[in-house]
Amino acid sequence: MAYHKLLPRQYMVLALVSLCAPLGDSCLSRGMTSLPAISLAHPATLIAAVFTPWIAVGIALLIGFFASYLTALSWADLTFVLPATALGNVVVALIARFWLNEPISLERWAGIVLITVGVGFVARGPSLTERPVLHASAPAETGEPALGREQAR
Amino acid sequence: MTIPYSAAQTSSWAAVAMIAAIVLTSTAGEVLTAGAMKSVGDLDKIRAKWGLKGAIRAVLTCPLFFAGVTFLALSFFSLLFALNHLNLSLVAPASASLTLVTNAVAAKVFLKENVDRRRWTSAVLVCIGVYFLAH
16 A cells, blocks of 8 residues: 555656756755845836746746656655755755865765765655545546555555 | 855845745645655556656656645745755755654645654754755
């Protein structure tokens, strides 16, 4: 019923979630800081920001993140997926250190260690809350959405 | 180079409000989306049987998913807005780490997930770690 151990394919999905999110956020940050101040009085300028190159790349990465995130949530708990995919922050920090040669402070190394330990903690546990019986509320047995529920057994 | 908006012009109350908006909308969005995906079922299996179109249709026919996406979109625009007024070194660690904790609470309350000691420990460790890393 519940998936206690993940398949290699599912680890791949979690890795995709981990990498796309921080990279996408970095692109958004770079795009937004180079724009002039945006005020609530002119919300349309936020929409225009979406079409600038950095923001557009960031959004493309975040779409990839969202697709893999939805997939992960369909077979794992939210409280498993969120800490497990936080490892992406560590990967980005390590890329910055060893590829871009950016210095990493002691505080950041502490953060890397804490996240890694936290991910190790959650990864050793079950990925999905075991429910004694699937609720007999399966009124939508028609169509494809119900298929997933049926197959999750 | 364009100088970004000065963070010093933003009051601390406004900063708290902006970060709270991100955290609350993000938590609502995550919990609603997670609930939607649980009701849809294993997307990998749906895709194996019905193809990508079938998987997309399964997601798009779930009303809860749209509620989740609405809140996630609100969270996204709150983030864009906050990044325009505050430094990334404040917004990123504060919103990311707080969201981990609020999500753990919300998942336990609303999704009835088994947030045991292991998951609490993990959430708190990652929360502090993300704060240190992004600060």
